[in-house]
Amino acid sequence: MSKIYRLLFVAGSTLLAIGACREAAMQQSIPNGQIERESVTAVKNGQGGVRWYSKDQISLGAAVFSQNCAECHGIKAEGIVENWRRRLEDGSFPAPPLNGTAHSWHHPTSMLLQVINYGGAPYGGNMPSFETVLEDKEKLASIAYFQNFWTDEIYAQWERMGGTN
Numbered sequence: 001m002s003k004i005y006r007l008l009f010v011a012g013s014t015l016l017a018i019g020a021c022r023e024a025a026m027q028q029s030i031p032n033g034q035i036e037r038e039s040v041t042a043v044k045n046g047q048g049g050v051r052w053y054s055k056d057q058i059s060l061g062a063a064v065f066s067q068n069c070a071e072c073h074g075i076k077a078e079g080i081v082e083n084w085r086r087r088l089e090d091g092s093f094p095a096p097p098l099n100g101t102a103h104s105w106h107h108p109t110s111m112l113l114q115v116i117n118y119g120g121a122p123y124g125g126n127m128p129s130f131e132t133v134l135e136d137k138e139k140l141a142s143i144a145y146f147q148n149f150w151t152d153e154i155y156a157q158w159e160r161m162g163g164t165n
């Protein structure tokens with residue numbers, strides 16, 4: 001019996017180690033602070049602050065999103081599958097809403113960009129990679145577009161958690 005536990009433990013730790021390395025490798029490929037952003041602060045956050053993106057970025061993002069993302073995430077980033085938490089038959093997850101009702105707001109910009117760049121493959125998911133499909137400014141604009149559906153409360157919480165990193 002104890003042999004089995006030990007085996008499980010070793011298998012579990014190996015998986016954890018592989019996961020950690022993969023995450024570190026991905027994080028290295030987009031160093032924080034090197035993401036170029038327009039420092040336009042036209043969009044007001046109802047809590048007295050401003051959001052990182054401009055109205056122009058929302059318009060560009062709307063076009064990018066409708067052409068590349070809406071088929072899976074919904075035209076207003078509301079998702080197209082009611083129960084996005086339930087695995088599909090192939091074991092992968094359906095595309096979640098990005099409008100602030102799921103967990104995209106738990107991730108800083110650098111991580112959102114990683115998902116856009118590399119898709120779901122690193123997690124065994126089905127999201128395609130947009131690394132060479134979109135320009136960097138289009139990737140950022142698509143984030144501006146879906147973030148603009150977030151309430152001020154969610155946006156402020158994301159900011160407090162270091163979201164703009």
Ligand code: HEC
Nearest residue numbers: 068069072093094095096103104112115120125126127142
């Ligand atoms: C073919 C379907 C599909 C398309 C097209 C697609 N996605 Fe996804 N997306 C997914 C799936 C499925 C996931 C969940 C991760 C996985 O399993 O791959 C996901 C996850 C995400 C996440 C992480 C959300 C979270 O809560 O962690 C972000 C951000 C995202 N997508 C943004 C985009 C953007 C921006 C585009 C367009 C440029 C896009 N996606 C296009 C299917 C898609």
